[in-house]
Amino acid sequence: MMPDVELRHLVYFVTVAEERNFTRAAQRLRVVQSGVSAAVRALERELGAPLFERNSQRVLLTDAGAALLPEARATIDAAQAARDAVAEVRGGLRGTVRIGTLISVGFVDLPGLLGHFRAAHPAVDLRLRAAPTGSAGLAADLLDGELDVAFLSLSGRAPAGLSVRTLAAEPIVAVLPAAHPLAARDRLTLADLADEPFVDSPPGYGNRTEIDRGFAAAGLRRRVALEVADIATVRHYVREGLGVALIPRFSVPDEPALRILPVDARLRWTFAVATASARRPSAAVRALLDLIDAHRTGA
Known part of the structure; x- marks a missing residue:
C-alpha cells in the first residue's frame, strides 16, 4: 500500500x-x-x-x-x-461478515445458524443477501471480494480461487405430471425427456448448470420453456402441465398430482459453503465456518 x-x-x-x-x-x-x-x-x-x-x-x-x-x-x-x-x-470478535445465499435451501437452518452466531458474537455485523444471479453470481462476488462467505450450489469442479466445503449432495430426479405418458415408467433416461418442454432454473444456477452439462455430455438438446428462480416452486409449474423438470429430490415432496422418477444419469445437486481462497478469512468468518462445521457434524 x-x-x-x-x-x-x-x-x-x-x-x-x-x-x-x-x-x-x-x-x-x-x-x-x-x-x-x-x-x-x-x-x-x-x-x-x-x-x-x-x-x-x-x-x-x-x-x-x-x-x-x-x-x-x-x-x-x-x-x-x-x-x-x-x-x-x-476476548471478543468484531468486524463485518458479508454472506450470500440461495433463495430456498432447506439443508441449513440459516436463521438459526446466524442467531447462534449473533448470540456468541454480538459485536459482529452480519449482512445477508440472496443470490440475484444464482450460484454463478455468488461465486463471482466471492472472487471479487464483495462477499466473505456464500452458500451455493456448484456443478462439477469448483471454480478456481474458491475454497469449498460440501454440506450436502442430493440425486436429481425427474418430476412429471401424474397424467404424463412417461409417468407409468419405473425410471427414465435423458433421451426419454429430450423432446419435452422443461421447467428449470435460470442460467447460472447450480441445478441448471448440472442438467445442461448432463444433456451436453449425452449429445442431446432440450428446450427450457419456463425459468423459475426459486427451485421450491418448480413443482407447481409441473403440476399444472407446463413442463417436466429435473430437480434435486429434496425440493419435491410426494404428492398425488406428481410422479417422481429416478433418472439413468449421474446427476447430483451439491450444496456447499465457499470462501475466496486468495483472501485470508477474518476471525469472524473463521468463527462462522467453525459454527457451520459444528452444525454439520451434529446434523
Whole structure:
C-alpha cells in the first residue's frame, strides 16, 4: 500500500465501487455524501488518476479504479485481520461478515445458524443477501471480494480461487405430471425427456448448470420453456402441465398430482459453503465456518 494513502479513503472508495453510487455508499457508511466525495477526490489526487467516471445516472470504475479495487480490498482485509488479532486477545470478535445465499435451501437452518452466531458474537455485523444471479453470481462476488462467505450450489469442479466445503449432495430426479405418458415408467433416461418442454432454473444456477452439462455430455438438446428462480416452486409449474423438470429430490415432496422418477444419469445437486481462497478469512468468518462445521457434524 502507498504510505500516504489513508485506509479510510480506501474504505470509501471500495464502498462506492460496490454500490456504484455515492449516495448509497454514504448511506451504507453512515456518513454524509460530501465526506465520501471528498475522500474519493483526495485519493484520486494522491494517486494522480481518476478512479470513477461520474454522470447523473451511475458511477463506473475507470481502468485505474478497476486496477486499484482488488489491492484496496486486500489492504482493508489486512487491516481488519490486525484488528481481529487484537480483538481475539481481548476476548471478543468484531468486524463485518458479508454472506450470500440461495433463495430456498432447506439443508441449513440459516436463521438459526446466524442467531447462534449473533448470540456468541454480538459485536459482529452480519449482512445477508440472496443470490440475484444464482450460484454463478455468488461465486463471482466471492472472487471479487464483495462477499466473505456464500452458500451455493456448484456443478462439477469448483471454480478456481474458491475454497469449498460440501454440506450436502442430493440425486436429481425427474418430476412429471401424474397424467404424463412417461409417468407409468419405473425410471427414465435423458433421451426419454429430450423432446419435452422443461421447467428449470435460470442460467447460472447450480441445478441448471448440472442438467445442461448432463444433456451436453449425452449429445442431446432440450428446450427450457419456463425459468423459475426459486427451485421450491418448480413443482407447481409441473403440476399444472407446463413442463417436466429435473430437480434435486429434496425440493419435491410426494404428492398425488406428481410422479417422481429416478433418472439413468449421474446427476447430483451439491450444496456447499465457499470462501475466496486468495483472501485470508477474518476471525469472524473463521468463527462462522467453525459454527457451520459444528452444525454439520451434529446434523
